[in-house]
Amino acid sequence: MNFAERFQQLDAWLAAHQKLWRAKPFIEHQCTWENQWPELATWLRKRSLEQAEQAHTQPHLIHAPAPFGELARTAIAFTQVPDWSSQSCDVFPEPLQRHIPGRKWQQIIRFAQASQTRWQQPTRHWVDWCAGKGHLGRLMAWQGGQSLLCLEQNAQLNRDGEKLSESFLLHARHQDADVLSPSAWHYLAPEQSLVALHACGQLHMTLLQRVAARGCAQVALAPCCYNRIEGMDYMPLSEIAQRAKLKLSKDDLGLPMQESVTAGQRTRRLRDCSMAWRLAFDLWQREAQGSDHYLPTPSRPESAMSQGIAAFCRELASYHNLHLPEPASWPELEQRGWQRLAEVRNLELVRGLFRRPLEMWLLLDRALFMQEAGYRVEIGLFCPAELTPRNFLLIAELPCAQAITRL
Ligand SMILES: C[S@@+](CC[C@H](N)C(=O)[O-])C[C@H]1O[C@@H](n2cnc3c(N)ncnc32)[C@H](O)[C@@H]1O
Structure with a gap:
C-alpha cells in the first residue's frame, strides 16, 4: 500500500476512535467510552497494578473483552513496517x-x-x-x-x-x-x-x-x-x-x-508512589469540596515524598489555596490512591493501543x-x-x- 492510501485509512481510523485515545483516566473518574463498552471497563478496573505494568509496552497481548482485541489487531496492521534492525557484524575501532x-x-x-x-x-x-x-x-x-x-x-x-x-x-x-x-x-x-x-x-x-x-x-x-x-x-x-x-x-x-521501557525498578516505584499520592489528593479534594473537578498537581521533587502522604497532600492543598478538612484516615486514603492508580493504568491500556x-x-x-x-x-x-x-x-x-x- 502506498503512503498516501495508508495515511488516509489510518487518519479515518484514528479520527473515528478519538474518544478512546483522547480519554485521560488519570483526570476523569469515568471515561466516556466506558458507557459504550461496560464489560471492557469492568474487566480492566478489576486488574492489578502489576498486571497493568506487565502489559504497558505490549497492550495488544492481553485478552480483554471487545472491542480491545479488534482494536489491537488493527493497530498492529497499521504500524507494520520492514524491520531493518539486523545485528551489525562490523568491527569498529x-x-x-x-x-x-x-x-x-x-x-x-x-x-x-x-x-x-x-x-x-x-x-x-x-x-x-x-x-x-x-x-x-x-x-x-x-x-x-x-x-x-x-x-x-x-x-x-x-x-x-x-x-x-x-x-x-x-x-x-x-x-x-x-x-x-x-x-x-x-x-x-x-x-x-x-x-x-x-x-x-x-x-x-x-x-x-x-x-x-x-x-x-x-x-x-x-x-x-x-x-x-x-x-x-x-x-x-x-x-x-x-x-x-x-x-x-x-x-x-x-x-x-508515553512509553517507559527504560526506567529502572527504583525510578518506577517512586513514579508510582508519586502518582498514587496525587490520585489520593485528587480523591480528598473532590470529596472534601463536593466537586467533580480534577486539580492539576505540579511535579514534586523526590524529597517531597520523604515526609509521607499527609504532608505531600497538605502541600498540594496549599498550592491551590485550599483549606480542606483532614481525611478520616491517611492510610485509608493512600490505599484508595493506589487502588485508583491500578484502575487508571489498566484503563490507559486502551489509550496505549493507539x-x-x-x-x-x-x-x-x-x-x-x-x-x-x-x-x-x-x-x-x-x-x-x-x-x-x-x-x-x-x-x-x-x-x-x-x-x-x-x-
Ligand atoms: C536528544 S539529543 C540527540 C543528540 C545526538 N543526535 C545523539 O543521538 O546522541 C538532541 C541534541 O539536539 C541539540 N539541540 C537542541 N536544540 C537545538 C537547536 N536549536 N539547534 C541545534 N542543536 C540543538 C541538543 O543540544 C542535543 O545535543
Missing part, C-alpha cells in the same frame, strides 16, 4: 565507541547500517543535525573516509566532539549553530547526506523542510519528542496531512511518547512531505524497541536525475 553508553552505541551502529543499506546512490559529505558530540556522523564519515559537518547548539558538546574527530584525523567541523535559525541553513548543500538521530519535534521538522528546500541528496531521520513543537497546534508538513480529518494539539502529540498508530500518522506525514518534494522515501525499524521505543527510521533520497538537475 574501540575509540569510536569510547564514552558512549552501550544502548546508545547500539542505536548508532544500527542506524548507520540501516541507512547505508537503503540508499541507492553514493554518499559524499555528511551532516549530523543536532549532533551532540557527533558520534553518529563520525561513524558514518569514518566508514566512508568522507568529510563531516556537525550542527549543534551546545558549544561544549561541539568542543568535545572536535577532540574526538581530531583523534580520527577526520575532516570534520563541529559548528555551534541553532538549526531553527535561518543563519544555520546556509550550511546545507545539494551534495550532502544528512543524518539525525533523535532530533526532537521542531528540530527534525525543520530538518526535512530545509533538506527539501535545498535539494540535499539524502536524509536519514529517527524522530523523537514529536510534542516539542513551537505552537500549541500541530501543523502538518505534507499537503495530504494538512487535509486530514484529524487535527492534533501539542497535548495529543505527547501520546506516542500510541504507535498515532506515531505512524506523524511519521507518514513526514514521509509524504518528502515524497511531495520529489524524494524516494522508505520507512522501517532501525533497532529493536528494547534499545529505544523511538525506533522508526525515515530514509529519503533524491532520484539521480533530479539530484543532477538541482546541483
